[in-house]
Amino acid sequence: MKIYNMGSLNIDYVYRVPHFVQPGETISSYGREIFAGGKGLNQSIALARAGAQVIHGGMIGPDGAFLKELLEDSGVDTTHICTLQEASGHTVIQVDEQGQNCIILYAGTNHCVTKAYLDELLKDASAGDFMLINCLNEAMEIAHKKKMYIAFNPSPISKELFTLPLSYVDWWFCNEIEGAILFGKNQKQKMADQIAMDPEKIMQQFQKQYPQSHLILTLGKKGSYYCDKKDILFQPAFEVKAIDTTAAGDTYSGYFLADLAGGKNISDALKDASLAASICVTRKGAAPSIPYKKEIENLEQNNKIKNKGMNNMDLKRITSGFIVAISVAIMLLIPNKYVIGLLLAIIALVAMHEYLKAISKVCTPIKWVAYLSCLSVAAVNFIPEQNMLKAIMMFLPI
Numbered sequence: 001m002k003i004y005n006m007g008s009l010n011i012d013y014v015y016r017v018p019h020f021v022q023p024g025e026t027i028s029s030y031g032r033e034i035f036a037g038g039k040g041l042n043q044s045i046a047l048a049r050a051g052a053q054v055i056h057g058g059m060i061g062p063d064g065a066f067l068k069e070l071l072e073d074s075g076v077d078t079t080h081i082c083t084l085q086e087a088s089g090h091t092v093i094q095v096d097e098q099g100q101n102c103i104i105l106y107a108g109t110n111h112c113v114t115k116a117y118l119d120e121l122l123k124d125a126s127a128g129d130f131m132l133i134n135c136l137n138e139a140m141e142i143a144h145k146k147k148m149y150i151a152f153n154p155s156p157i158s159k160e161l162f163t164l165p166l167s168y169v170d171w172w173f174c175n176e177i178e179g180a181i182l183f184g185k186n187q188k189q190k191m192a193d194q195i196a197m198d199p200e201k202i203m204q205q206f207q208k209q210y211p212q213s214h215l216i217l218t219l220g221k222k223g224s225y226y227c228d229k230k231d232i233l234f235q236p237a238f239e240v241k242a243i244d245t246t247a248a249g250d251t252y253s254g255y256f257l258a259d260l261a262g263g264k265n266i267s268d269a270l271k272d273a274s275l276a277a278s279i280c281v282t283r284k285g286a287a288p289s290i291p292y293k294k295e296i297e298n299l300e301q302n303n304k305i306k307n308k309g310m311n312n313m314d315l316k317r318i319t320s321g322f323i324v325a326i327s328v329a330i331m332l333l334i335p336n337k338y339v340i341g342l343l344l345a346i347i348a349l350v351a352m353h354e355y356l357k358a359i360s361k362v363c364t365p366i367k368w369v370a371y372l373s374c375l376s377v378a379a380v381n382f383i384p385e386q387n388m389l390k391a392i393m394m395f396l397p398i
Contacts, residue, residue, distance in 0.1 A: 007040015046254025064088030
């Protein structure tokens with residue numbers, strides 16, 4: 001299964017300055033650094049380093065030859081990257097003494113893509129292949145006709161975005177601010193602001209607007225969610241000391257899609273993507289910070305990075321199992337209906353806790369009332385064992 005990426009290729013010119021230049025002012029910089037940049041470049045490198053077969057489409061100028069070389073060194077197929085006699089897309093970035101920046105973006109050759117070029121790029125694409133894209137109407141149309149899976153990372157948000165055939169999108173990759181704008185766009189701005197503070201509301205709006213699609217919602221150090229019309233899964237973030245978060249989102253989406261294309265399940269893809277992003281943020285730079293698949297595998301085997309949520313979850317499951325085992329043992333040793341009723345109430349409490357964790361705290365009030373009612377009846381009245389089991393089974397999802 002191939003992954004085509006039609007994303008930006010940029011050169012970042014970074015100038016260290018005492019302060020941002022003011023109107024009419026000329027200042028000297030402390031120095032200039034040149035970096036490879038662009039969401040498309042970062043995403044393709046992440047995909048390739050994660051082990052995916054990735055084909056990058058795009059345009060560069062003569063000044064962008066090193067961008068193509070960097071992609072090739074990471075294992076990206078660059079056959080379709082064309083060199084034009086124009087300036088590559090680039091940014092001019094001022095960084096002051098406090099580390100703040102201001103950026104001017106020039107699209108350059110990134111805006112020279114034509115429909116004829118896209119037809120040629122996707123000529124050998126097959127149904128079931130992936131198309132990763134930021135904002136190109138023609139690419140979506142072609143990929144949709146070929147029955148490809150369309151993965152969309154809507155960044156940056158622009159007015160043009162809302163003219164795209166968004167119903168074609170199969171996989172969305174958004175942060176919570178982008179999610180609030182996209183899935184609250186028919187709401188008042190005040191409501192969109194409220195949604196941005198609540199990932200559950202973003203996902204609820206998404207499920208209503210795009211029930212046929214899948215959403216990956218990233219929340220930085222707060223973790224990430226997977227959402228479709230039926231299920232919601234939560235992946236805690238790995239606990240690391242972040243140095244540079246520039247390419248974290250691109251690394252996450254690249255690793256997730258690579259796992260998905262490789263046949264892994266959603267839970268494993270979420271974990272690998274989160275781990276890759278957590279490694280990325282501990283390093284400086286964008287493309288150089290993106291880890292290789294072998295690094296992920298080594299860390300998983302050696303358990304060198306602490307995943308606060310995952311480790312705690314494993315510990316809680318072990319503890320829950322121990323509580324249940326002890327409760328059953330006591331019931332066998334002390335066949336008293338009152339003791340049995342109390343211990344079954346404890347088991348029901350453990351079951352409720354594990355269920356709520358499994359559905360990532362997304363629970364309706366009705367479910368809460370049902371479980372709490374079950375526990376209250378058991379704890380207060382000590383229902384005999386057979387009736388208590390029936391009561392529990394009524395509310396547990398089988």
